[in-house]
Amino acid sequence: MKNSKRTSRRQMLRIGALAMGGGLLAGKKAQAAETPSKLGIPLGPYGERSPYEKAVRWTRQSRTPETGSSFTPLADSVGTLTPSSLHYERHHSGIPTIDPEQHRLIIHGMVDRPLSLSVAEIRRLPSISRVMVMECGGNSGSEWAAATGPDVQRSFGLVSCSEWTGVSLAMLLKEVGVRPGGSWVIAEGADACRMMRSIPLAKAMDDALIAYGQNGEALRPAQGYPLRLLLPGWEGNTNVKWLHSLKLTDQPYMARDETAKYTDLMPDGKARIFTYRMEAKSVITFPSGGQTLPGPGLYELTGLAWSGGGRIERVEITADGGKTWTNAQLQEPRMPIAFTRFRLSWRFDGREAVIASRAADETGYVQPSREELIAVRGTNSGYHFNGMKFWKVHTDGTVTNV
């Protein structure tokens, strides 16, 4: 105890000295009268975060823990990137352990030259990196029935943003030569359930990537190591992980995960199918549910906005339950289909405040309210919820879901 007290006094002296511009000399003088500093831990081969940092993904208890979702702690995130270790997960039959030396991507079906590619061969090709948001089609799904998500993580946490690196799928499709009539790509993963989705060729030829990198290193196993499909702006499930097969066909194959699941049931009993795109969405991460403001004063209100439709053009904030709206400041650069951090100085005067954000993207689309969504789609559509999220800041500074 005694030692740590000394250390902190010495640190304060150093900080003070640095602020005055006299750094080293003043620090040394202060040190001379103290006990020597204790050495820190040695350097190491692969970094870990501070033991004082505790943010983790949240997941429900399950009798089948190989299937389910883990939610990114968005309220603990700063900036616009999600660490790979905190990227949300949605798996259907566990995370396979794949040796990249044994893994191959096979492109076949209606093509002139079927190809079997090793991971090394794919990495040899011209690469593309882009910062891109990934959002589960079912993110915020619980908000349809009732907007009861207690915090950002549990209600909006199936979304993350990474820098991804890979090769253009269009380039690979030119290598194999798609035959006339080939109009769909059946993508399949090498997990135990061989996750399968049908992708229109137009998307595959537009901006799809075969990714092998995430945030400066190889994909994490939970994100598809060694290869995953990346379809910018489309629901997470279509971004097939552990990708090992692309089969060109003349029709969609109506996989379970594009018929029984990931379809949106409307009030008239009809379900929307092939609802791939994720629309503009935003949420305030501070102050947000579960947090407590220490007292009245000036705060920086902040959050994240994103859209599968492109760049975020504007984020508006209300602090009076939606009566009036103010434009938030947007962190540049704003990249299309990526997290955009927004901020607004806001004075908490000790009175109850109901806050929310709404995002607009470059197509002109404006994030709707939950009520507007339900008026058209009812409460049983399950997927693609992008309504505004309201938080109530109470007089004592506690923040809850509204």
Added chain:
Amino acid sequence: MCKFSAIVAALLVASTPSAAQLPVFGVGRPPTAEEIRDLGTPIAPSGAGLPEGSGTAATGREVFAAQCARCHAPKAQGDIGPTLFGGQGSLQSARPLKTVGSFWPYATTVWDYINRAMPFDKPGLLKPSEVYAVTAYILNLNGIIGETDVMDAKSLPKVKMPNRDGFVADPRPDVGNTKK
């Protein structure tokens, strides 16, 4: 199928590459027959990809008891896994029950999904005839086929599912103002 054809046609905007393109980088090699075999053969709604073999609900009941009941419950009413029958007519209600019988548009999808993903803890365990049999059992539970109807590569794609015409194209953006 015609409803889906319209949806599918709407999705196919532009960009069909020409057949005359030549490889640029020349990486990779043709896949071996073994490599293709090791992939999970996807089954088309037309039935393309379905293997030989056959099964009926009667044999499927036995396979189900041995391999499926531990998660889906002895009578397929659901436990860890979902209930596999019922819900027809519920899709417009406040509490829709989406099952193979009430929601799934294609019988081929049932075969494909059981084949690739079930049983949950041992996907790929079942032989093709066992997959046909369990598929037949579930279809029979839902009143879609008879107890002795034989399911095979020819008959399965012809099964008309109750909710075949229950799907529509994505009309979004459908909500919210879209002014700049």
